Amino acid sequence: xxxxxxxxxxxxxxxxxxxxxxxxxxxxxxxxxxxxxxxxxxxxxxxxxxxxxxxxxxxxxxxxxxxxxxxxxxxxxxxxxxxxxxxxxxxxxxxxxxxxxxxxxxxxxxxxxxxxxxxxxxxxxxxxxxxxxxxxxxxxxxxxxxxxxxxxxxxxxxxxxxxxxxxxxxxxxxxxxxxxxxxxxxxxxxxxxxxxxxxxxxxxxxxxxxxxxxxxxxxxxxxxxxxxxxxxxxxxxxxxxxxxxxxxxxxxxxxxxxxxxxxxxxxxxxxxxxxxxxxxxxxxxxxxxxxxxxxxxxxxxxxxxxxxxxxxxxxxxxxxxxxxxxxxxxxxxxxxxxxxxxxxxxxxxxxxxxxxxxxxxxxxxxxxxxxxxxxxxxxxxxxxxxxxxxxxxxxxxxxxxxxxxxxxxxxxxxxxxxxxxxxxxxxxxxxxxxxxxxxxxxxxxxxxxxxxxxxxxxxxxxxxxxxxxxxxxxxxxxxxxxxxxxxxxx
RNA sequence: CGGGGCGUAGCACAGCCUGGUAGUGCGCACGGUUUGGGACCGUGAGGCCGCAAGUUCGAAUCUUGCCGCCCCGACCA
Numbered sequence: 001x002x003x004x005x006x007x008x009x010x011x012x013x014x015x016x017x018x019x020x021x022x023x024x025x026x027x028x029x030x031x032x033x034x035x036x037x038x039x040x041x042x043x044x045x046x047x048x049x050x051x052x053x054x055x056x057x058x059x060x061x062x063x064x065x066x067x068x069x070x071x072x073x074x075x076x077x078x079x080x081x082x083x084x085x086x087x088x089x090x091x092x093x094x095x096x097x098x099x100x101x102x103x104x105x106x107x108x109x110x111x112x113x114x115x116x117x118x119x120x121x122x123x124x125x126x127x128x129x130x131x132x133x134x135x136x137x138x139x140x141x142x143x144x145x146x147x148x149x150x151x152x153x154x155x156x157x158x159x160x161x162x163x164x165x166x167x168x169x170x171x172x173x174x175x176x177x178x179x180x181x182x183x184x185x186x187x188x189x190x191x192x193x194x195x196x197x198x199x200x201x202x203x204x205x206x207x208x209x210x211x212x213x214x215x216x217x218x219x220x221x222x223x224x225x226x227x228x229x230x231x232x233x234x235x236x237x238x239x240x241x242x243x244x245x246x247x248x249x250x251x252x253x254x255x256x257x258x259x260x261x262x263x264x265x266x267x268x269x270x271x272x273x274x275x276x277x278x279x280x281x282x283x284x285x286x287x288x289x290x291x292x293x294x295x296x297x298x299x300x301x302x303x304x305x306x307x308x309x310x311x312x313x314x315x316x317x318x319x320x321x322x323x324x325x326x327x328x329x330x331x332x333x334x335x336x337x338x339x340x341x342x343x344x345x346x347x348x349x350x351x352x353x354x355x356x357x358x359x360x361x362x363x364x365x366x367x368x369x370x371x372x373x374x375x376x377x378x379x380x381x382x383x384x385x386x387x388x389x390x391x392x393x394x395x396x397x398x399x400x401x402x403x404x405x406x407x408x409x410x411x412x413x414x415x416x417x418x419x420x421x422x423x424x425x426x427x428x429x430x431x432x433x434x435x436x437x438x439x440x441x442x443x444x445x446x447x448x449x450x451x452x453x454x455x456x457x458x459x460x461x462x463x464x465x466x467x468x469x470x471x472x473x474x475x476x477x478x479x480x481x482x483x484x485x486x487x488x489x490x
Numbered sequence: 491c492g493g494g495g496c497g498u499a500g501c502a503c504a505g506c507c508u509g510g511u512a513g514u515g516c517g518c519a520c521g522g523u524u525u526g527g528g529a530c531c532g533u534g535a536g537g538c539c540g541c542a543a544g545u546u547c548g549a550a551u552c553u554u555g556c557c558g559c560c561c562c563g564a565c566c567a
Contacts, residue, residue: 004502013561028559028560032558032559087565087566088565088566152567154566154567156565156566157491157564157565157566158561158562158563158564158565158566163567164566164567168567170567236567237567238567239567240567272567273567274567275567276567277567307525307526308525308526309524309525310525343528344524344525344527344528344529345525345526345527346525346526346527346528346529347527347528347529348527348528349526349527349528350527350528351528353527354528362526362527364526365526366526367526374526490567
């Protein structure tokens, strides 16, 4: 076990916080509620960005950039949207500071008050649809498929590294379409992109679903989501995709002329995933020794640690290892040969385990003589001695195996902790133990609210693949057509 | 914004109750011995004790007021 790292069983949230800090992913900043993403954490984000961006491009999207500031009047235009975000907005009121006449330091120059306040974007629908108004005239201008990578600010009272901070990084896709059907298909397509990314890259099984009206994005007609289970049995929303109908087109007067020469409002979607996915990755796979990274997102996939006594030994190990490093690189594997003389091998083993490096190769003098290498995998913590010959192929296969294994493990965990519940007593008992509860819901906001008040559990989603099944609401006893997923959530 | 806790070296903390000018561990620097799972010994550097005012001969310690951070709740990706 890592030195002094709290265990998941002892204190799950402290375990999480410590992993984030000790693995060098992020730390709290001097600015309240904001985080500093450190190089190792940012490297994971860069890998996520790369993979997602490729998927966005493959589905026909292009990147652009819109301003950080949203004039208050823009935000106001779509009423529900405005209401939903109003209570968490940072507002710019002035554009200048000046020397404090009463002493040292600076004060806000009262003479430099902005005519109209600017909101630091909590999301960009308003700015973007205000822009789209000028870009869209004809059906020939559609669909408009644009994404941007940026930061946003949502003034949170209580923050946690990666999971909830006042400022965070994300991507937001904003598309405009000529027909309702096309927009709905886009929202569903992007949800599937997210689900694929979560499952195949993060190794995180997700439930695809739609939100209840209560949980919907402010201004959306339908919110699709992917929900994942963390190791403490709580749910975490890993991505959302919205069908916005014509709400924003109407608010910003975005009309186009269709093939019949008639004016119509454009149909919209928006979709986003955030740096929160890094939190999901940590909480889904890591163990009491530290981080466990899926090979596809690991900044370092393979670390090679030389084990030696004298500088001469190190030299001969380095000589033997050099071609292997080259071969691994040639095979597209990111590898680090850690010949740093400042730290001992035992220290390095522990350190790379804490950092979640999927595969570690240990090479010592004994290996040199025997033509072997010690192969250690992070996900199972198992070690074996293998012939140096053919090691690159072996590692390549091993990375795939680890990627598959951590997904399998997470899926098995979710299945073991998902319960079909049909009585209210059972519901209350189970929710205390954690996990997902699949239960009947009568479709009313009243019941949803009552369940939340009594148990802190919310409806995470109505699964897209939910089979029609007549039943009785677990709380109210009223008629229900299908089961939904209840859980306590992050 | 309500309830609780905490601000002392880069980090984690002790000292405060019972006032006398600051200590431990990790880390850091140097030297040596070590090296197949977080080495050990020795020497050394490093602090306006969150800020401000008050009490006192004297304040990290007592009083008051600020500021900041963390945890628990309501809100949220």
